[in-house]
Structure formats: C-alpha cells, structure tokens
Amino acid sequence: MSILIPITVGCPTKVKPEGNQEARICPRCHNAAMFAAKSRTWFELCFVPLIPMNSKHIWMCGICQVQVNVQPGWEPQIAQPGYQHPQLQSQYGPPQNTGYHPGYVQPPK
Secondary structure, eight states: OOOOOOOOEEOOEEEEEOSOOOOBOOTTTOOSOEEEEEEEEEEEETTEEEEEEEEEEEEEETTTOOEEEOBTTBOOOBOOTTOOOHHHHHHSSSOOSOSOOOOOOOOOO
C-alpha cells in the first residue's frame, strides 16, 4: 500500500507598495489610485515562497489593476487635493436647470 501526498508548486507574483505613497492619477481609469510598488515572482512549494525569480519596480493602480514598468523620465501625475474623476465633475458640478424636475402639484379645486 502506498500513500500519496499532494505537492503543490507555483510561481505567483507578489506586489508590495514601496517609496512615497502619494496618490497619483491612473492613465487608464483616471482615478487617483496609482502608487509605486515592487513586483516579485517567487517559486513556491506547498504555498511557501522559497526562491525569488524575478523582480521589477512598477506603478500600479489599486482600482483597475493596471501595471506599468517604471521608466526614466515618466511618472503618473500627482493628484491635487480635491481631485475629482473627470466623469464625476459634471455630476457634482453646479446645478443645471435642464431636464425633468418632479415636484408636488396642487390638485385643481
């Protein structure tokens, strides 16, 4: 009789934030959720990381999950205090007097 023991192996990528964590504007989704991070691929045996295989510095968006390699001379734009997503600016801007505005109507007497 033999006993079979399942062994799992894999090479997942772990992402850890690093450096200055100022909010930056994502070029893909335009949210202020881009941050500097380090991406590292590990060889794992039974879910235990053993050997680092690949490492790189990236910019990552916490909302749309886009990853961009750090390139000399390029950084995402820093989000200024009070930054609003471009599509939300029209929703929360000054009220406009167009469209349907329901209200209570007095019944005729």
